Amino acid sequence: MTKVAGDPDNPMFQGYTCAKGRALPEIHNNPQRLLHSRKRQPDGTHTQIGSEQAMDEIAAKLQELISGYGPRSVAMYLGTNGLPYPASALMGNAFMRGIESPMFFTANTIDQPGKQIALAAHGHWLGGDVDFHEADSWMLIGTNPLVSKAIGIPGQNPSRSLRAATERGMKLIVVDPRRSQTAARAAIHLQPRPGEDVTILAGIINIIIANGWHDAAFVDENVSGFDDLARAVSGFTPAYVAERADLPEAQLLSAAELFATHGTKRGMVNAGTGANFAMHGNLVEYLCLCLTTICGRWQRAGEKVTRPNALLPAFTAKAQAHPPYEGWGYGERLRVRGLTDAVCGMPTAALADEILLEGDGQVKALICIGGNPMAAWPDQRKTHRALQSLELLVTLDTEMSLTSRLADYVIAPMMQMETPAMTMGSELIKYYTSGTGIPAAYAQYTPRLVDPPPGSDLIEEWKFFLGLTKRMDLELWFVNFFGGGGGKFMESPPIVLQMTGDTELSTEELFEQMCATSRIPLDEVRRHPHGAIFDVDAVVQERDADNTARLDVGNGYMLAELATVLDEEAEGARGDAAFPFRLIPRRHPNFMNSSGTALAALNRGKPYNPVYMHPDSAAELGLRPGSSVLVTSRHDCVPAVLEADDSVRLDVVAMHHAFGGLPDEDDEFRAHGTNVGRLVSTEVDYDPITGLPRQGNIAVRIAPLGQG
Incomplete structure (x- = not known):
């Protein structure tokens, strides 16, 4: 094998490939x-x-x-x-x-266990997702699908899909502490303090409900818990959210109005790894579903099925809910932290x-x-x-x-x-x-x-x-x-x-x-x-006459967690002088997590993962791009290479995960990178259902190596 190239005759990809696919010869032939x-x-x-x-x-x-x-x-x-x-x-x-x-x-x-937890609490819409290619608005929370090719924008050629969507008038809203490749192409980019995704989602839901922009007919017919949700988000006022998340209030209001009212067709809201890593991942995913649902953003009877099966068995999509179901607290019980099996x-x-x-x-x-x-x-x-x-x-x-x-x-x-x-x-x-x-x-x-x-x-x-x-x-x-x-x-x-x-x-x-x-x-x-x-004429069918199931936007467990978030002090506003920066995750376009980082065809001469910092923040600390620094959290510290990046907030640094050597190989960090996971404790700040620890929005300080 000598070369891999995109297939122009493939009707789905139309010649598109990613860097990892093109590097398959080097991966196979790796010495x-x-x-x-x-x-x-x-x-x-x-x-x-x-x-x-x-x-x-x-x-x-x-x-x-x-x-x-x-x-x-x-x-x-x-x-x-x-x-x-x-x-x-x-x-x-x-x-x-x-x-x-x-x-x-x-x-x-x-990574993102909250997706399945949230679906269990909320229920499934058996008519399926709205088609991105027909939507008029879309919201992405803490995800960068132009690089990750995972959530929201179809991954078969995300850049082309987004370009075509924006050219026909679709408006994209991105919530991300970094001006990612996807955020740079959004109609509205909310660039908040890390860890405030729940606050922002609750605030947007509150704005939509207060203005009557939700789909009342869909809610009346298919949804339970709406009044409970409305009460739970009422404290997340635009002024409160803007101050806590460090956002312009007008921008928050514009994002809510654009998502809820732009155009005649519908769009959805999806969250990614960044939002799930920063604690409250289950709740983030649940609020994404709630926002999607109260705006009626699911395929309806008579519309085409967005994702019909081909190699899986045929199924009949119906414009009805599958009710919530047991999602956690069952099966095998682990011997630590009260954790159990879950969906x-x-x-x-x-x-x-x-x-x-x-x-x-x-x-x-x-x-x-x-x-x-x-x-x-x-x-x-x-x-x-x-x-x-x-x-x-x-x-x-x-x-x-x-x-x-x-x-x-x-x-x-x-x-x-x-x-x-x-x-x-x-x-x-x-x-x-x-x-x-x-x-x-x-x-x-x-x-x-x-x-x-x-x-x-x-x-x-x-x-x-x-x-x-x-x-x-x-x-x-x-x-x-x-x-x-x-x-x-x-x-x-x-x-x-x-x-x-x-x-x-x-x-x-x-x-x-x-x-x-x-x-x-x-x-x-x-x-x-x-x-x-394949020519599959799949259309969403009417709901069954005897179906009484509803999607639940008032799950007691989730709304109780939302109440605790409202009671919390905004994490990014604590002004911790000892740990002034917040470390967030960042996807790498060339690697599937830890694979291939040593291959020149993929790392392009950079086998390490830098710590990306705004150049003004680096200058204030007297740090130069390319210098060796020590990244220290409350749990541990790791050496890294500094790289200037004006796409992050002044109080944020970003790193790719799944790099680095063994704990006794820190001297070789320029050869194999930095293990971000070492900064994380699994026993402090973890989700009580999934056990997922805080792997994003990590409080850190950055100092010259040898002075940390």
């Missing part, structure tokens, strides 16, 4: 890529081991631990780099259910504690798929202690990442171009949150394009778990979706496959079985090598 699995030796080095022998030894150790400590002693973590391989996560999940361990964790609960999954920020805390139920083994906890998890020093204390750490990794360097076994997997791919997973995501997914009946299947390198010993990730199944004499039930509340809204039942150690399937055959009930048969999708937007 540091693992072509053989590795085993850790007593002296800490890793030596080559055959994949079959590795599975023999791992299976034996797992059986020993389960026999001695019970199934709960084995945990699994699924990171974001498992996404290109739809069978991997599903088979890993099936394996955990097969050994009867509830300890299945994902990256979802260290967003098990709280990953507590997994290090579950490893370190001795006693009944202690986690002794961890298997990581497509993840790098040492780079991505909060509280890096605690994570380091936890991973070092495990009796068995297994990673499935393409290189010796920070986590793999600590692992007992590193299984070398095949990569994207060496495996087939399909778009079923891209469809499925719409069941987990609004504002995401494919905005058309689009599907694509891509065969294996290249063979694994000659002489390599690579295994497809899902087959690794099938290999363990054989050696541990298990029976697995493979289900073609998992996790969250998503399955509640799939009208057709999922595909369930029974698997044992004698099961012999290729990935191609597994895909065929996963797609057995697809709206568009997989064979038909294969006939379109460039992908296709």
